[in-house]
Amino acid sequence: SQQGEEDPQALSIQEGENATMNCSYKTSINNLQWYRQNSGRGLVHLILIRSNEREKHSGRLRVTLDTSKKSSSLLITASRAADTASYFCATGPTGGFKTIFGAGTRLFVKA
């Protein structure tokens, strides 16, 4: 069973708008990562947030983590058509080795 579940499953916005995706997970974690997958390609790592961090920024990306609610959000500000992709959260369980991926959010940014 998958650890992370993204919400929404799909999101369509206009260029310049912000996009927010959420991820919920079930067990305690060491870290949580977000990846992007362009159509027909492999996943690319975007950002990692550790369990003792609450917020992290990277360029136009902002990730928050609430371990009490077992949830994370990814905010993409001022979206661009090139941000069109699927976004996956992935959790690294405490004491575990395997990173577990959610089913992803498909983001479509209209120019």
Add this chain to the structure above:
Amino acid sequence: NAGVTQTPKFQVLKTGQSMTLQCAQDMNHNSMYWYRQDPGMGLRLIYYSASEGTTDKGEVPNGYNVSRLNKREFSLRLESAAPSQTSVYFCASSGPKNIQYFGAGTRLSVL
């Protein structure tokens, strides 16, 4: 710097045929993974190798075998392909921070 290289990129098999998917990484990573991705779904872990000489089952290992040939190479074998194994297969490797680097994928159809 090639990263993670998978071959072949595409393959069509008949039910019952066998094949080996090859994966090589040039980042000196200890850990390597094989995933499958079905339409609209996230990644499901088939097998992983925490270090050279070790392999372990993931979430969906049935019908597959793996070989960690050396630190660079991790192959996935389908001994008797079934239509249920039609999927996109991704190989990944990770270093100390467990950030995963993915290959471009192998698109497999089993008729």
